[in-house]
Amino acid sequence: MVAMVLHRIHTPLVQEERPLPTPGPGEIRVRVEACAVCRTDLHVVDGELPDGTYPIVPGHEIVGRIEAIGPGVTGHRIGARVGIPWLGHTCGHCPYCEAGHENLCDHPEFTGFTRDGGFATHVVADASYAFPLDGFDDPVEAAPLMCAxxxxxxxxxxxxxxxxxxxxxxxxxxxxxxxxxxxxxxxxxxxxxxxxxxxxxxxxxxxxxxxxxxxxxxxxxxxxxxxxxxxxxxxxxxxxxxxxxxxxxxxxxxxxxxxxxxxxxxxxxxxxxxVANLTRADAVEFLALAPKAGIRADTITYPLARANEALDDLRHGRFQGAAVLIP
Incomplete structure (x- = not known):
């Protein structure tokens, strides 16, 4: 697989070849079709968020096809299109999770910040935080929905x-x-x-x-x-x-x-x-509503290798709508 990797804050992403990851229990491997570029990615690159993990593959507005399924995963099938958002995992047992406020989890993981994200050809995700995108035929247009x-x-x-x-x-x-x-x-x-x-x-x-x-x-x-x-x-x-x-x-x-x-x-x-993060209920509600409302993302696409250019264009407001990387 190919990934654009941030090794240190305030430095450009580096293109790397990596072994294809194997999904663990409760995980899926997704072949990335598109990953939108979010202002939060700039905050990651600039070190403006605490407790980040480096090196890291940024990107959390991911759309792709399931390629492999780890042990214990139900409700997903090989070849299905899914979306992967910023909130990538929650503990399920802290007071916030138990009260239905998983967006405030005490022990969360974040896609593209504490676990590798979608500026790559493949990504491993918690299957519970991958949302079916049946009926979303254009991965480029769907990608910005996953955070923006x-x-x-x-x-x-x-x-x-x-x-x-x-x-x-x-x-x-x-x-x-x-x-x-x-x-x-x-x-x-x-x-x-x-x-x-x-x-x-x-x-x-x-x-x-x-x-x-x-x-x-x-x-x-x-x-x-x-x-x-x-x-x-x-x-x-x-x-x-x-x-x-x-x-x-x-x-x-x-x-x-x-x-x-x-x-x-x-x-x-x-x-x-x-507003902090999102809940899975937010995603289910919005993804059901977006087609009914006829929401269409205005996008500009970049090949994966030009991720640094996309980030710089976002930083300086050189486009309208959303930038999307295509592996």
Whole structure:
């Protein structure tokens, strides 16, 4: 097999030949068809997440075909297409797992961070965290759903049922979530970096009723705002944009420091909450909903060997939608 390997943070990935892995008990080996490139992969490369494992093969928005099945696995078959997300394993016995909050597990494993991920031709996954993708005919289009789609769905559930929803940072997650919101009959307000007319045009093309710079005030106060950009100063801006009782959801795994802000913009029962990982129930719900909503990922593809280029293009915002690696 071939893998793009991160040996040390702040260094380029290195292409390596490795022996084909054998799945252990409860595991499957998947031949990767496509793996989307997520901003979390940049956080891994930049060492912005604690307790990482190195060397590591990044990548956690994986779509592929099951090639081998380990002992004790049921419910999967050779040749079936599956999706593999960020949360790659949970202990099942900590207080959070037992309470149905496996996304907060005390002893988790994360695909592409603490266990090898999908920037490769093959990956071994916990069979319990591989989701059937029957009916998803295009692996490239399905790959971004496995994180950008899933974390967007969980963020939206935490944002509530309001009509006017602001999306700060119009990248992979926001462009998928905008389609779901429009299908639900809600209004999308897109916030981008100042001067990023390409992202604003993309948002309008996907049905946003308004698009502007993050520093701009929307034409109407919002019911909720979701922040996908890892930029702490967006939190007070979003608080100013929501009405009384509104909620600001921080949808990323990493964010720069949130600056001090006056209590007056939090008062009147506004809330700031964060989203952590996902549950398997989130994945089942969203993957059933995505085809009904007609969600289509806008993608740009790169061969596996150009993973470093894809990461750099993501870092500098050189494309709209999602980048996808193809082995």
């Amino acid at each position: 789609g899933l974390i967007g769905w969980r963020s939206l559930r935490m944002a509530g049922d309001g009509k006017r929803i602001g999306l700060y940072g119009f990248g992979a997650a926001a462009h998928l979530l905008a389609q779901l919101l429009r299908w639900q009959g809600r209004e999308v307000y897109a916030f981008t970096r100042a001067g990023d007319t390409a992202a604003q045009d993309h948002a309008r093309h996907l049905g946003a009723v308004w698009a502007g710079a993050s520093e701009d005030a929307p034409p109407e106060l919002l019911d909720a705002a979701i922040i996908f950009a890892p930029v702490g100063p967006l939190v007070p801006l979003a608080l100013k944009a929501v009405h009384k009782g509104g909620r600001v959801v921080c949808g990323g795994i990493h964010m720069s420091d949130i600056p001090a802000f006056p209590y007056s913009i939090l008062w009147e029962e506004r809330q700031v909450v964060s």
